[in-house]
Amino acid sequence: xxxKKFLEQLSSGRPTPGGGxxxxxxxxxxxxxxxxxxxxxxxxxxxxxxxxxxxxKAALTVQKRLFRAxxxxxxxxxxxxxxxxxxxxxxxxxxxRSNEIQKAYQRATxxxxxxxxxxxxxxxxxxxLVLRGNPNxxxxxxxxxxxxxxxxxxxxxxxxxxxxxxxxxxxxxKMNSLMRNWARKRNRLMKAILVKLTGAHPV
Numbered sequence: 783x784x785x786k787k788f789l790e791q792l793s794s795g796r797p798t799p800g801g802g803x804x805x806x807x808x809x810x811x812x813x814x815x816x817x818x819x820x821x822x823x824x825x826x827x828x829x830x831x832x833x834x835x836x837x838x839k840a841a842l843t844v845q846k847r848l849f850r851a852x853x854x855x856x857x858x859x860x861x862x863x864x865x866x867x868x869x870x871x872x873x874x875x876x877x878x879r880s881n882e883i884q885k886a887y888q889r890a891t892x893x894x895x896x897x898x899x900x901x902x903x904x905x906x907x908x909x910x911l912v913l914r915g916n917p918n919x920x921x922x923x924x925x926x927x928x929x930x931x932x933x934x935x936x937x938x939x940x941x942x943x944x945x946x947x948x949x950x951x952x953x954x955x956k957m958n959s960l961m962r963n964w965a966r967k968r969n970r971l972m973k974a975i976l977v978k979l980t981g982a983h984p985v
Contacts, residue, residue: 789850797863798941802855802894806848806938809901813845815926816907822922823915830914837907844900848933855893855940862944888953892943897937898964904930907969912978917925920979927975934968 788807792799820838825831865886868879908927915923938961948954 791976793892798856798859799852800856800859801936802859802897802940803852805894805933805940806851806855808936809897809904809933810848810852811819811849812901812908812926812929812933813841813848815843815909815922816904816931819846819911819915819923819926820907821898821913822919831909834915837910841904843905848897848900851893851896855897858886858890858893862890883947884949886952887944887947891948891957892940894940894944895939895960897933898941898961898983901930901934901937902964902971905934905968905975909971909975912975922958924979927972927979929973931968934964938965 789797792804800814817838820834820841823830823834824833824838835871862883865879868875868880870876905927908923908930911923912920912927927958940946941957945954945957966971
């Protein structure tokens with residue numbers, strides 16, 4: 783959808799699009815900046831040219847995937863609401879409704895998982911660009927990192943919110959372990975990025 787229309791819907795009283803979609807948008811915007819800075823850092827015949835070229839290509843792929851995730855997140859939450867509206871007049875209907883709600887909550891973690899995974903990828907690219915990219919574009923690389931970090935934070939938050947309603951303990955344990963692992967990686971990357979940025983300009 784057009785950006786203006788998306789922002790209007792985001793600010794409306796409807797539950798979707800919401801924070802999950804906004805997180806995906808932050809990630810897609812980060813990917814766009816990564817592609818831009820990688821492009822500005824291309825120097826034919828010099829060391830690192832191929833790395834920057836491949837990074838730009840990968841970032842554009844991530845951008846497209848996260849752009850699709852904006853709508854996918856809204857649809858997954860709509861599926862949860864649809865499950866809650868199922869009839870519950872008999873024991874059989876109540877059991878089916880409960881099972882569908884659980885399935886919907888688990889599926890609703892898929893898009894934020896994708897956002898987290900790609901955000902980590904973008905943080906890695908941002909770190910490379912902050913350290914070795916075009917120095918004239920270090921602020922753009924920094925903004926890419928901050929947007930990827932925001933997308934990551936939003937993804938983790940949305941997984942946790944949906945996970946709170948999941949009764950499958952094995953699934954919940956697996957997801958909590960993944961989240962802790964992602965959070966550790968995120969913190970390490972952001973620490974390295976901030977050290978470089980704060981040394982170049984106050985943040």
